[in-house]
Amino acid sequence: MPVFEETSDARRDLRILPSRALPLPRFSPKTSTTGDEREVVVIGAGPSGLFLTLLLARYGISGSSLLCLDSKPGTLKAGQADGLQPRTLEVLQSLGIASEIIAEGCHMEEVAFWNPAADGKSGIERTSFVPDVNVPARFPFEVTIHQGRIERILQENLSVYAPEDTIRRSHHFLDYTVDTVNHPEYPILVNYEHELEDGSRVPGSVRTKYLVGGDGARSKVRKSMGLSLEGETSDHIWGVCDFVADTDFPDIRNRSAVHSEAGSIMVIPREQIATGEYLTRLYVQVPGDVDAKTDRTTTTEDEKKNASKKKRAEVTLEYIFQQANAVFAPYKIKVREGTAPDWYAAYQIGQRMTPKFSSRTSDGVDRVFIVGDACHTHSPKAGQGMNVSMMDSYNLSWKLAHSILGLSLKAAKDSADTVLETFELERVDTARQLIEFDTKFSHMFSGKIGSGDSSTAGLTHDEFLKVFRDGSGFTSGCGLEYKPSKLVRAAKSSQDMVISTGDPLYGALTPGRRVLNVELKRFADNTTRQLQDELPSNGRYRLLVLTSTNLLDPSGYSQKALKACADIVESHPAGSIDLVVLHPIKDRFEWTQIPSDVKKLAEMRTYGLTKKEDAYDVYGISRGEGAVAVVRPDGYVGVLCRLSAPGIAEDYLGGCLVTV
Amino acid sequence: MPVFEETSDARRDLRILPSRALPLPRFSPKTSTTGDEREVVVIGAGPSGLFLTLLLARYGISGSSLLCLDSKPGTLKAGQADGLQPRTLEVLQSLGIASEIIAEGCHMEEVAFWNPAADGKSGIERTSFVPDVNVPARFPFEVTIHQGRIERILQENLSVYAPEDTIRRSHHFLDYTVDTVNHPEYPILVNYEHELEDGSRVPGSVRTKYLVGGDGARSKVRKSMGLSLEGETSDHIWGVCDFVADTDFPDIRNRSAVHSEAGSIMVIPREQIATGEYLTRLYVQVPGDVDAKTDRTTTTEDEKKNASKKKRAEVTLEYIFQQANAVFAPYKIKVREGTAPDWYAAYQIGQRMTPKFSSRTSDGVDRVFIVGDACHTHSPKAGQGMNVSMMDSYNLSWKLAHSILGLSLKAAKDSADTVLETFELERVDTARQLIEFDTKFSHMFSGKIGSGDSSTAGLTHDEFLKVFRDGSGFTSGCGLEYKPSKLVRAAKSSQDMVISTGDPLYGALTPGRRVLNVELKRFADNTTRQLQDELPSNGRYRLLVLTSTNLLDPSGYSQKALKACADIVESHPAGSIDLVVLHPIKDRFEWTQIPSDVKKLAEMRTYGLTKKEDAYDVYGISRGEGAVAVVRPDGYVGVLCRLSAPGIAEDYLGGCLVTV
Structure with missing residues (x-):
C-alpha cells in the first residue's frame, strides 16, 4: 500500500480547470472612466459578433472593457447557416474549440x-x-452542424474569459453619435433600447472607443455609417x-x-x-x-x-x-x-456588399467597423456565409486588440493605426472574391446542364466541375491570399527576401497566405506535434526560424539568425512575439550545441522533422538555405527572408509592434 | 440579400446541445419503492467510483436509481495519480470525453x-x-495530467446524465447489512454518517440492490465483505x-x-x-x-x-x-x-490485492463489489494505478447495467447472472498480472544497474529494457487478454470458429482482446472513420460482419451471413446489438446489390477500406473468407466465427442477452 505523507499548495486548485489562453500584455493606460464606458461595443451576437466578442475577451479586452448587445431575447434556435469550411475549422482548432464540432458534426x-x-x-x-x-x-x-450549436460553443468559451453580462440580449441598437471634442477617449455614444419582458422599451446609451456592427444583413450600424449593400x-x-x-x-x-x-x-x-x-x-x-x-x-x-x-x-x-x-x-x-x-x-x-467596412471619426481614427452579413450577403449554395463572416471578425479582432492595448505602432504624425487599417483592405478584397465566386457558382447551379438552354450558354457538366474545382482554394478558405500591405511584404521587394519553391496552394510559404499545418517532432520531449497547434490564436506574432543544415556550426548563418531573432523578440513587449524554431538535422544533438537563447525562449517550440512529412519540402524552403518568416497573429505569413537577413523580419515587426 | 420565410419546430431546441449517448433499453420492471431505495449505491468518488457512477448513468441507471457517497467534502485538489495509458485513452475516447485530456495533457x-x-x-x-x-x-x-482534472471531466459529463445530487459528499460509509427475506428487492442496507459543516455527524442509511466499493486502499466496503489486502x-x-x-x-x-x-x-x-x-x-x-x-x-x-x-x-x-x-x-x-x-x-x-472482488448474498446474487485501490495496490512507478482502477469499473459497469435492466440472460434454475460473474474472473486475473509486473518492475527499478550489487543479481541495462519492452502490452493496457469464459469463447472450441493470422498484440482479432482501431471509409457518405469511434461505449454488443470478396454474389456466404446476422439483431431487444459491416470491395456498388437489411440496420455502420490501412490485414482475416465477430460492449472480442457459421455468434449472444 502506498503510504503518503502529503504537503500540498493552494496553487494546485488551478490545475484541475481547463487551460485558458494567456491575454496579451497591456501597454496603454486604461483611462479612468465614470464606470459606464467601454473600450469596444459589439452589436449583434450571431456568429460574427459573438466570435469577435470572444476573440477580444481572449486577447485581454474583457471585464468592463467589452460589451455586446443583441436584439434577440435568446440564442438562435432556428438556424440558417450550417457549413464550416476547412480554414474555419483550423481557426477554431487554434482556439481549442473545434473538438465537439469535428467529432459530432x-x-x-x-x-x-x-x-x-x-x-x-x-x-x-x-x-x-x-x-x-x-x-x-x-x-x-x-x-455541417447547426449554427445555434456553434454559437453555444462560442458562448460557453466566452464565459471562461468574460463576465456573464458581457452579452446583453433584448437590446436594440438605434444609432450612434460622435463627439471627439468633449469625449476624446470615448467619443462614440451608442444609443439603444432595452426591451423588457412586457414588450415595453427603455432607452439607454453607452460610450465607447470602438463600435463594431455584426448586426446582419439589415445592419443598423451600417446604416448609421451611411453605407448600404x-x-x-x-x-x-x-x-x-x-x-x-x-x-x-x-x-x-x-x-x-x-x-x-x-x-x-x-x-x-x-x-x-x-x-x-x-x-x-x-x-x-x-x-x-x-x-x-x-x-x-x-x-x-x-x-x-x-x-x-x-x-x-x-x-x-x-x-x-x-x-x-x-x-x-x-x-x-x-x-x-x-x-x-x-x-x-x-x-x-x-x-450584395458595401464598398467600405469602416468609418473614421474626426480625430483620424477608424472607430466604427462592420463585419459579416452587415458587409456582404450572398447565396448559401457554396456554404460560405458563416465562414467569411467569422473570418472578418478573426481578421479584425487582433488588430483592434493590439491598437487598444498599445501594442501596435502608431504612425508618427497622427493617430491613425496602419495595422488596423489593413482590416478593411483585406476583408473588402475577400468579400469581392466571395461575391464574384458566388455569382458565377449560383448562376451555374441554377441553370440547366446539358439541356441546351441558351440562357446558360452551353453549360456542360465539365464546365460546372471546373468552376467547382477552381473555386476550392476560395471555398475551402485555404487558398485566400491577402494583398501586399504593411502586414504583407511581397516576396520580390528585396533580394534578401525568399521566394519559396512550389505551389502556394499546396503549402509553399508565401506572404499573405496562411501557414499550412505540418507534423513535427518536438526536440525537448520527442513528441509528435501539429505546427498549427503550436501557433495558437492568442494574438502573438511568431518569428519562425527554419534553420539550415549548418545549424550546429557556431559561426554559420543558422546560429547567427537564432541570436538575431532572439534579440528581436526581446526588443518587443514580452508576450507579443513567440520564437519558433525548425531544424532539418537528422542526428541527435544537445541544447548545448546551439545558442542558449533557443532553450531560454523556445524550449517547447523547437522542432525537427517527422518521417510522415518534411516541413521544408511542404514549405518550399531549401534545407541548405533555411529562411526566417514572420507569421501574423492570425496565422498568415507577413514576410519571408533569408537566414542571413533577419533584419528584414526586424524591420517588418518594428513597423507593426512597439519596442521596449 | 437572402429573404427567409421561416417556419420552425420546437424540436430544434435540442439541436444546439452536445450529443449524448442513448441509454440502454429497460426490460426489467422498476420495482416500486418507498422512495429511498436505489438500484446501485457506489461508495467513493475517486477515479474508479466516479467512473463507475458515470458509466451506469450513461447506460440508463440514473435519476433515483443511482447514488454515490464520498467521504471527502469536495473534489481532489492534491492528486496522486497522473498517468493515463493508451487503452484508457481509447476508452475515454469511446465515451467522447478524451479531447481535453489529449489536447492539454x-x-x-x-x-x-x-x-x-x-x-x-x-x-x-x-x-x-x-x-x-x-x-x-x-x-x-x-x-500525464492532474488526477483532479480527470475527475472534473468525469463529473462534468455525469452532470449531463444524472441529477446534481447523485454524488453526495461528506458522507462516510460505515458498513452494510443484508436482509433478503424482508427486503428481497433491495436487500442491502447501507449505513453511513453525514458530516455537517460544524464537524458533527448525522447517521443515515439507504437500501439498495447492489453496492460497489470504490473507496480506496483502506476500503470499508472491503472490510464489511470480510476481505483484506x-x-x-x-x-x-x-x-x-x-x-x-x-x-x-x-x-x-x-x-x-x-x-x-x-x-x-x-x-x-x-x-x-x-x-x-x-x-x-x-x-x-x-x-x-x-x-x-x-x-x-x-x-x-x-x-x-x-x-x-x-x-x-x-x-x-x-x-x-x-x-x-x-x-x-x-x-x-x-x-x-x-x-x-x-x-x-x-x-x-x-x-497487495484481495483474492475476491465480489460477495454473494444468500439469495444467490452477486450484490456487493469492489473496484480500484480497494482491490489492489502497488507502486506508481509503471503508471498503472488509476488506469487499472478505472478499467475495473469499465468492466463491471455494463455487466451490472445489463443485469439491472433485465438484458442479461439469467441462469435457468437460480438467479445467478453468469455474465456479471465474469467481472471477478476477469479483473482478479488482471490484478494478478498487475501485481506480478509491478513487483518485478519496481524491484528492478529500485536496484542499481551495472554496479555488481549482488541483491539485484546481475541486473544489466539490457535486462531492464527487456522487462520494460515485454511489459508494454500490459502497461499500455492494449495487450490485455481476458481468459475463456461465458463471454470469451476460445478460438479453437469449434471448427466453425476462425483463428486470425498474425500477432494478437498487433491487432489480429482474438477472443478476449480489444478490437484495435482501424481507419475505414464509410459506404454511405464516403467519409473517413475510425472504427473505435463507431463502437462507442454505450453498453451495446456489436455483430461485426467482415464480408468477403463475394459480397455481391446473391447466393454467396457474405449475403447469407448478413441476412442471418440481421435476424440475430432483430431477435434481441432493439438497442442491445448494433450490426456493423465491413467489406473489401474496391469498385463502387449500390445499396440495391446487397441485402436490404444492411441499409435498414447499418446504413451508417457499413464500411470499406482506406488507402492508409487494410482492416482485413490488420485483423488477420482473409478477404476471400471473411468472418463474423461478436464484440462485447467494452470493445473486447467475444467470439470469432466463419461467415458460413453465424450460428456460433447467435449461440454466443443467445447465452448473454434476452430474446424478444
Whole structure:
C-alpha cells in the first residue's frame, strides 16, 4: 500500500480547470472612466459578433472593457447557416474549440454530381464523385452542424474569459453619435433600447472607443455609417428544408449536386441528432423566374418585390417535397415517418456588399467597423456565409486588440493605426472574391446542364466541375491570399527576401497566405506535434526560424539568425512575439550545441522533422538555405527572408509592434 | 440579400446541445419503492467510483436509481495519480470525453534511459531512447495530467446524465447489512454518517440492490465483505514531488529512468499550467532499506511500521532535491525561481490485492463489489494505478447495467447472472498480472544497474529494457487478454470458429482482446472513420460482419451471413446489438446489390477500406473468407466465427442477452 505523507499548495486548485489562453500584455493606460464606458461595443451576437466578442475577451479586452448587445431575447434556435469550411475549422482548432464540432458534426469529403441520364433514359444518374476539398488542409473536409450549436460553443468559451453580462440580449441598437471634442477617449455614444419582458422599451446609451456592427444583413450600424449593400437580388428562388429523410436516393448522405430536366437540388448531409437519426438539408430550386410573366422593362422595383414575395409565399413544405420528387425521379424522398421537419424556408439568391467596412471619426481614427452579413450577403449554395463572416471578425479582432492595448505602432504624425487599417483592405478584397465566386457558382447551379438552354450558354457538366474545382482554394478558405500591405511584404521587394519553391496552394510559404499545418517532432520531449497547434490564436506574432543544415556550426548563418531573432523578440513587449524554431538535422544533438537563447525562449517550440512529412519540402524552403518568416497573429505569413537577413523580419515587426 | 420565410419546430431546441449517448433499453420492471431505495449505491468518488457512477448513468441507471457517497467534502485538489495509458485513452475516447485530456495533457512517446557514465567518467550519461508504447494503439503515447482534472471531466459529463445530487459528499460509509427475506428487492442496507459543516455527524442509511466499493486502499466496503489486502509492503522508500523545474538535465521533458551510483530517479513530464510553464514530477529513491540496521528475524511488525514511518518522515523537500542533485550530477536541478512546488510526499512501494472482488448474498446474487485501490495496490512507478482502477469499473459497469435492466440472460434454475460473474474472473486475473509486473518492475527499478550489487543479481541495462519492452502490452493496457469464459469463447472450441493470422498484440482479432482501431471509409457518405469511434461505449454488443470478396454474389456466404446476422439483431431487444459491416470491395456498388437489411440496420455502420490501412490485414482475416465477430460492449472480442457459421455468434449472444 502506498503510504503518503502529503504537503500540498493552494496553487494546485488551478490545475484541475481547463487551460485558458494567456491575454496579451497591456501597454496603454486604461483611462479612468465614470464606470459606464467601454473600450469596444459589439452589436449583434450571431456568429460574427459573438466570435469577435470572444476573440477580444481572449486577447485581454474583457471585464468592463467589452460589451455586446443583441436584439434577440435568446440564442438562435432556428438556424440558417450550417457549413464550416476547412480554414474555419483550423481557426477554431487554434482556439481549442473545434473538438465537439469535428467529432459530432457531419463531414463532407466528397460531392456527388447527378445529371439527366444519358442515352435517352428517363430520370437522373450519377456522373461522378469529386473530392469536396481540392487543396491540402489540416481537416480535408467541410463540416455541417447547426449554427445555434456553434454559437453555444462560442458562448460557453466566452464565459471562461468574460463576465456573464458581457452579452446583453433584448437590446436594440438605434444609432450612434460622435463627439471627439468633449469625449476624446470615448467619443462614440451608442444609443439603444432595452426591451423588457412586457414588450415595453427603455432607452439607454453607452460610450465607447470602438463600435463594431455584426448586426446582419439589415445592419443598423451600417446604416448609421451611411453605407448600404450594393448589388442585385437575382430572380432565382429556392426552397430549403432540414429534416430526417426516408429515401432510396443512394447519395443522401453525400453532398450532392443534382441537375435534372425538372430542376436542381443540392443535398447537404447534416449531423446526427438526439434520436440517433441523421438530418438532411435540401435546397430545391423553384423553376422559372419570378417576374417571367411581366415585361421587365416596365416592372417597377415595388412590383418586382411584390412578385418575389408572392412567389416565395408559394414555397410550402408540400411544394418543396413535390418538386424534390420531380427532380429525384426515379428515386423517391419524404420525411421519415414519426418525425417532423425541423425548419423550412424560401429565399432568393442575391449578391450584395458595401464598398467600405469602416468609418473614421474626426480625430483620424477608424472607430466604427462592420463585419459579416452587415458587409456582404450572398447565396448559401457554396456554404460560405458563416465562414467569411467569422473570418472578418478573426481578421479584425487582433488588430483592434493590439491598437487598444498599445501594442501596435502608431504612425508618427497622427493617430491613425496602419495595422488596423489593413482590416478593411483585406476583408473588402475577400468579400469581392466571395461575391464574384458566388455569382458565377449560383448562376451555374441554377441553370440547366446539358439541356441546351441558351440562357446558360452551353453549360456542360465539365464546365460546372471546373468552376467547382477552381473555386476550392476560395471555398475551402485555404487558398485566400491577402494583398501586399504593411502586414504583407511581397516576396520580390528585396533580394534578401525568399521566394519559396512550389505551389502556394499546396503549402509553399508565401506572404499573405496562411501557414499550412505540418507534423513535427518536438526536440525537448520527442513528441509528435501539429505546427498549427503550436501557433495558437492568442494574438502573438511568431518569428519562425527554419534553420539550415549548418545549424550546429557556431559561426554559420543558422546560429547567427537564432541570436538575431532572439534579440528581436526581446526588443518587443514580452508576450507579443513567440520564437519558433525548425531544424532539418537528422542526428541527435544537445541544447548545448546551439545558442542558449533557443532553450531560454523556445524550449517547447523547437522542432525537427517527422518521417510522415518534411516541413521544408511542404514549405518550399531549401534545407541548405533555411529562411526566417514572420507569421501574423492570425496565422498568415507577413514576410519571408533569408537566414542571413533577419533584419528584414526586424524591420517588418518594428513597423507593426512597439519596442521596449 | 437572402429573404427567409421561416417556419420552425420546437424540436430544434435540442439541436444546439452536445450529443449524448442513448441509454440502454429497460426490460426489467422498476420495482416500486418507498422512495429511498436505489438500484446501485457506489461508495467513493475517486477515479474508479466516479467512473463507475458515470458509466451506469450513461447506460440508463440514473435519476433515483443511482447514488454515490464520498467521504471527502469536495473534489481532489492534491492528486496522486497522473498517468493515463493508451487503452484508457481509447476508452475515454469511446465515451467522447478524451479531447481535453489529449489536447492539454503531456504526451510521453519516448523514454530516456540514463546510467552511470561508461569508461570511468563520473556522473551519468544517456544510454538510449526507447518508445514508451511498444504495441499498436490508437493513441501511441501515455498522457500525464492532474488526477483532479480527470475527475472534473468525469463529473462534468455525469452532470449531463444524472441529477446534481447523485454524488453526495461528506458522507462516510460505515458498513452494510443484508436482509433478503424482508427486503428481497433491495436487500442491502447501507449505513453511513453525514458530516455537517460544524464537524458533527448525522447517521443515515439507504437500501439498495447492489453496492460497489470504490473507496480506496483502506476500503470499508472491503472490510464489511470480510476481505483484506494480502501481500507485503516492501522496504524501498521513494520521495515524489510535482514542481516547475529549472535544470540543465537535457531530458527533463521526457519520461526518464535514471540510475546512478547515488540512486535512482524517474522523471515524469507533466502538463502545461496556467502560467504557461510546464510541471515535472520526480520520483526520487531514498537509498538503503528501512530496517537495515536491525536484525530482520527479530523485528516485529510494529517495529517495522515505526521504522518505516520514521524514515518517511525524513523525506523533506530539501532531502528530495539534495538526493536528486546527487543522482543527476553533473547536471543540476532546482525549483524554478518564483514558483513553489505543488506537492510532495514519501511512500513505500508495496504490492497487495484481495483474492475476491465480489460477495454473494444468500439469495444467490452477486450484490456487493469492489473496484480500484480497494482491490489492489502497488507502486506508481509503471503508471498503472488509476488506469487499472478505472478499467475495473469499465468492466463491471455494463455487466451490472445489463443485469439491472433485465438484458442479461439469467441462469435457468437460480438467479445467478453468469455474465456479471465474469467481472471477478476477469479483473482478479488482471490484478494478478498487475501485481506480478509491478513487483518485478519496481524491484528492478529500485536496484542499481551495472554496479555488481549482488541483491539485484546481475541486473544489466539490457535486462531492464527487456522487462520494460515485454511489459508494454500490459502497461499500455492494449495487450490485455481476458481468459475463456461465458463471454470469451476460445478460438479453437469449434471448427466453425476462425483463428486470425498474425500477432494478437498487433491487432489480429482474438477472443478476449480489444478490437484495435482501424481507419475505414464509410459506404454511405464516403467519409473517413475510425472504427473505435463507431463502437462507442454505450453498453451495446456489436455483430461485426467482415464480408468477403463475394459480397455481391446473391447466393454467396457474405449475403447469407448478413441476412442471418440481421435476424440475430432483430431477435434481441432493439438497442442491445448494433450490426456493423465491413467489406473489401474496391469498385463502387449500390445499396440495391446487397441485402436490404444492411441499409435498414447499418446504413451508417457499413464500411470499406482506406488507402492508409487494410482492416482485413490488420485483423488477420482473409478477404476471400471473411468472418463474423461478436464484440462485447467494452470493445473486447467475444467470439470469432466463419461467415458460413453465424450460428456460433447467435449461440454466443443467445447465452448473454434476452430474446424478444
